[in-house]
Amino acid sequence: MEIKFILNGKEVSTITEPSLRLLDLLREKFDLTGTKEGCGVGECGACTVLMNGKAVNSCLVLAAQVNDSEILTIEGIAKGDELHPLQKNFLLNGAVQCGFCSPGMVLSSYALLEENPNPTEEEIKDAIAGNLCRCTGYKQIIDAVKQTAKELKMEVKA
Amino acid sequence: MIDIMCEVLTPENLTDALQLLAKADSTTKILAGGTDVVVGKTQGSKRFADTVTLIDINRIEELKGIFEKDGMISIGAATTFSEICKSKLVEEKLPLLKKASSTIGSLQIRNRATIAGNFVNNAPCADTVPALLVYDASIEIKSQAATRNISLQEFLQGPYKTQLQQGELVTRILVPTPKQNYAGDFYKLGRRRAVAISRLTLAVLILLNGKEIADIKIASGAVTPIGKRFPKLEEFAKGKVMTDNLLRDLSKKMGEEVLAVTGLRWSSDYKLPVVQQMFYQLLKGIER
Ligand SMILES: Cc1cc2nc3c(=O)[nH]c(=O)nc-3n(C[C@H](O)[C@H](O)[C@H](O)COP(=O)(O)OP(=O)(O)OC[C@H]3O[C@@H](n4cnc5c(N)ncnc54)[C@H](O)[C@@H]3O)c2cc1C
Numbered sequence A: 001m002e003i004k005f006i007l008n009g010k011e012v013s014t015i016t017e018p019s020l021r022l023l024d025l026l027r028e029k030f031d032l033t034g035t036k037e038g039c040g041v042g043e044c045g046a047c048t049v050l051m052n053g054k055a056v057n058s059c060l061v062l063a064a065q066v067n068d069s070e071i072l073t074i075e076g077i078a079k080g081d082e083l084h085p086l087q088k089n090f091l092l093n094g095a096v097q098c099g100f101c102s103p104g105m106v107l108s109s110y111a112l113l114e115e116n117p118n119p120t121e122e123e124i125k126d127a128i129a130g131n132l133c134r135c136t137g138y139k140q141i142i143d144a145v146k147q148t149a150k151e152l153k154m155e156v157k158a
Numbered sequence B: 001m002i003d004i005m006c007e008v009l010t011p012e013n014l015t016d017a018l019q020l021l022a023k024a025d026s027t028t029k030i031l032a033g034g035t036d037v038v039v040g041k042t043q044g045s046k047r048f049a050d051t052v053t054l055i056d057i058n059r060i061e062e063l064k065g066i067f068e069k070d071g072m073i074s075i076g077a078a079t080t081f082s083e084i085c086k087s088k089l090v091e092e093k094l095p096l097l098k099k100a101s102s103t104i105g106s107l108q109i110r111n112r113a114t115i116a117g118n119f120v121n122n123a124p125c126a127d128t129v130p131a132l133l134v135y136d137a138s139i140e141i142k143s144q145a146a147t148r149n150i151s152l153q154e155f156l157q158g159p160y161k162t163q164l165q166q167g168e169l170v171t172r173i174l175v176p177t178p179k180q181n182y183a184g185d186f187y188k189l190g191r192r193r194a195v196a197i198s199r200l201t202l203a204v205l206i207l208l209n210g211k212e213i214a215d216i217k218i219a220s221g222a223v224t225p226i227g228k229r230f231p232k233l234e235e236f237a238k239g240k241v242m243t244d245n246l247l248r249d250l251s252k253k254m255g256e257e258v259l260a261v262t263g264l265r266w267s268s269d270y271k272l273p274v275v276q277q278m279f280y281q282l283l284k285g286i287e288r
């Protein structure tokens, strides 16, 4: 079938099997390999992307369901060569170690800050509870999100 | 690359969906959030082995939204748990449903998973079932030929068995708006806090008249083979004064009832005291 959707801000269309997973559609048809596959069954969050602004596991969404929607992947959040503040702060805080969880972590955090620019630590933990990290122990990630929230707030004020 | 090899039909309204369902046989399944279907297909689960066609119900407006009408709170079958958690109406009138919904999976799961998808398969670990049961929920089911309403308890026949017939779609969940001020709580025990299958869920609502229990509703999930209410226990408690002794007595009886419906299993030695202790703490918390 032919599907049309907005991918990282650009309108795209492609011919696809209707029951291909969004995860594979992104990686194989659009060469967007930032989105990772961990468990393939909704448990690890490595495949997290934003669908109409909400964090979803792309291993559980079918291509046919993507028609007419808006998808944001990790490749779509930097401004050209300039990293998104979340990406920058993940690096500064040592929140990226092996990096496998990072695209999903950043996107879950991105969705959180869009909805709630001033999250408490509990709210941060809840937003990333569906993203497993085997390296960092999470503290660095939570620090990076906190620091980003602070910076974005100052930007709004300035 | 994984293609679960199904045709996906995407009706835009309820009439079209019911028409597609009327023509379909048992190789067609409904697709809502897909957190059960797509996982099942990916893992090669027997439950979905024959499924070759999926009817995606996510675009159907009639299956969405939460509103109150004629003393009933109506929740669309395809409403996601994130939507339920954000609803002011649910927060105010059905706080146990909000609490149960907020414990499901992870945010990514709650952004997709739907309320009807939670109980249509009648898995014992469906977390919203005990909360829906204490609120006396019923469901509206439609086929092309007819509409019927049935209580949730009746709908849930046995583990992984329900009253849903070929060609039928769950359209709405209906909960009578609680008229009086019930106090209550929902408790879930899993192996860890997020993304864990429940081992035990309990929901309790109590209406107090001074210190006297005017009404009480008790339901469990996960630990019992299907989500269920405890009418005998409820009758026993009604009209009694809420003392610590009564709560201890109730908790002991609760454990005995759970044991009676589950039969003795290897996990009983562990589960029985846990059920009793958790139920006691839940009641104590409500008393405060
Ligand atoms: C990682 C992970 C964590 C999870 N954690 C929890 C948890 O903590 N607690 C919990 O209770 N569950 C949990 N689940 C299970 C699952 O997410 C829920 O049961 C969810 O509510 C299923 O809804 P869905 O819309 O995704 O269902 P789908 O997968 O779309 O459908 C499930 C079944 O219901 C049928 N169906 C769906 N809607 C209708 C309808 N309107 N009418 C008739 N039939 C219908 C489908 O045909 C299918 O058989 C988890 C799942 C995953 C993958």
Ligand code: FES
Binding pocket: A036, A037, A038, A039, A040, A041, A042, A043, A044, A045, A046, A047, A048, A057, A058, A059, A060
């Ligand atoms: S790969 Fe999708 S959640 Fe693990």
Ligand code: FES
Binding pocket: A095, A096, A097, A098, A099, A100, A101, A102, A132, A133, A134, A135, A136
């Ligand atoms: S950095 Fe390795 S899994 Fe998170």
